[in-house]
Amino acid sequence: MKAFVLEKYGRPLRPVDMPVPEPGPHQVLVRMIASGVNHADERTRTGEFKAVFRLDLPKVMGGELSGEVIAVGSQVTGLAVGDLVYGYTGVVAMGTWAEIVAVDADSLAPAPRSIPLVQAAALPVVALTAWQALVTIGRLEAGQTVLVHGGAGGVGAAAIQLAKHLGATVATTASASSAEVVRDLGADVIIDYRNEDFVERLAGTPVDIVIDTQAGEVTSRSLEVLRPGGIVVGIAGTPDPALADQAGAGPVVKLALSALSLRLRRRASRLGVRYRFLFIEPDGEALRAVAGLVDDGVLKPVVDRVLPFDDTPAALDQLLAGGTRGKVLVTIDSKEVTTHA
Numbered sequence: 001m002k003a004f005v006l007e008k009y010g011r012p013l014r015p016v017d018m019p020v021p022e023p024g025p026h027q028v029l030v031r032m033i034a035s036g037v038n039h040a041d042e043r044t045r046t047g048e049f050k051a052v053f054r055l056d057l058p059k060v061m062g063g064e065l066s067g068e069v070i071a072v073g074s075q076v077t078g079l080a081v082g083d084l085v086y087g088y089t090g091v092v093a094m095g096t097w098a099e100i101v102a103v104d105a106d107s108l109a110p111a112p113r114s115i116p117l118v119q120a121a122a123l124p125v126v127a128l129t130a131w132q133a134l135v136t137i138g139r140l141e142a143g144q145t146v147l148v149h150g151g152a153g154g155v156g157a158a159a160i161q162l163a164k165h166l167g168a169t170v171a172t173t174a175s176a177s178s179a180e181v182v183r184d185l186g187a188d189v190i191i192d193y194r195n196e197d198f199v200e201r202l203a204g205t206p207v208d209i210v211i212d213t214q215a216g217e218v219t220s221r222s223l224e225v226l227r228p229g230g231i232v233v234g235i236a237g238t239p240d241p242a243l244a245d246q247a248g249a250g251p252v253v254k255l256a257l258s259a260l261s262l263r264l265r266r267r268a269s270r271l272g273v274r275y276r277f278l279f280i281e282p283d284g285e286a287l288r289a290v291a292g293l294v295d296d297g298v299l300k301p302v303v304d305r306v307l308p309f310d311d312t313p314a315a316l317d318q319l320l321a322g323g324t325r326g327k328v329l330v331t332i333d334s335k336e337v338t339t340h341a
């Protein structure tokens with residue numbers, strides 16, 4: 001089978017002919033239909049994550065998928081051959097930029113029935129990020145206020161829709177050309193980040209949760225818009241020591257991450273608010289809930305473009321170049337199973 005493999009950190013991706021993987025007892029084998037490309041894929045390729053997440057190279061890259069189950073491991077109970085599934089494999093397991101992938105069954109869920117299977121590949125990373133930020137960490141309650149930075153991006157679009165569904169008032173930052181997109185997604189307050197200061201715009205509107213898809217100044221200034229006890233959930237900026245525990249990294253890495261985030265955490269503490277870094281984890285159960293929201297018309301995948309699988313490196317380049325609205329996907333087999341119907 002064809003796969004895009006990371007042979008050495010920093011090397012360009014190239015297609016390689018690989019043997020079809022064998023599923024372990026708790027895994028299923030999935031014939032890929034589509035995969036998303038993510039900024040994290042590039043950070044993995046360059047080695048930016050290597051101090052925290054240890055990989056045995058060479059490794060097939062890619063983390064999210066939609067496809068059809070073609071074999072199940074001996075201990076798998078919830079999935080069967082022929083099921084159409086979607087999921088996120090995680091930053092260490094990866095493996096989805098291939099024609100066939102062996103995936104932990106716990107990382108998968110039946111794909112939403114109301115959208116084409118290709119589009120289901122647009123959801124796992126962004127929906128899990130929004131879910132783990134707003135529900136798992138933020139414990140968002142109806143009536144609260146959420147600020148989503150970069151509302152027209154992949155994560156931002158999912159976060160706006162989920163926060164609205166959960167009963168929040170949603171403010172978002174976006175460039176002027178994205179204003180209509182974020183309004184359609186349900187944003188109540190739209191801030192043009194190129195021409196307006198979000199802290200000034202939100203003065204008098206205390207925020208309960210900020211989802212920070214940016215870094216640096218944006219993260220630090222986001223602490224200022226929170227009500228006492230509020231939280232900035234950072235996903236792109238400064239990692240905190242909890243990431244070392246999550247990754248199973250040693251005390252040296254934990255100390256380094258602690259030092260890296262010290263200024264931010266101290267500032268948060270002085271302001272009576274919190275900062276937490278989120279690095280998403282695979283979660284088939286949350287994806288079952290997400291599929292329900294999609295089928296109920298609450299959450300729509302936002303797809304910027306779909307490229308052929310052979311163009312995976314170009315798809316990643318296009319995401320990194322900026323200006324995309326929603327997800328960039330690659331499709332391995334768009335002609336075959338694309339809907340449940």
Ligand SMILES: NC(=O)c1ccc[n+]([C@@H]2O[C@H](COP(=O)([O-])OP(=O)(O)OC[C@H]3O[C@@H](n4cnc5c(N)ncnc54)[C@H](OP(=O)(O)O)[C@@H]3O)[C@@H](O)[C@H]2O)c1
Nearest residue numbers: 039150152153154155174175178193213235236278279280
């Ligand atoms: N930690 C995790 O588990 C995790 C998970 C998923 C993603 N992430 C990270 O989250 C970030 C966003 O991911 P994504 O897939 O949503 O990216 P994306 O689709 O490329 O979207 C990025 C968005 O950021 C907006 N933007 C650029 N500069 C901005 C600024 N100064 N203020 C506010 N918005 C700004 C852009 O808006 P306009 O187009 O309107 O200009 C764009 O819509 C990436 O760094 C990614 O690596 C982390």
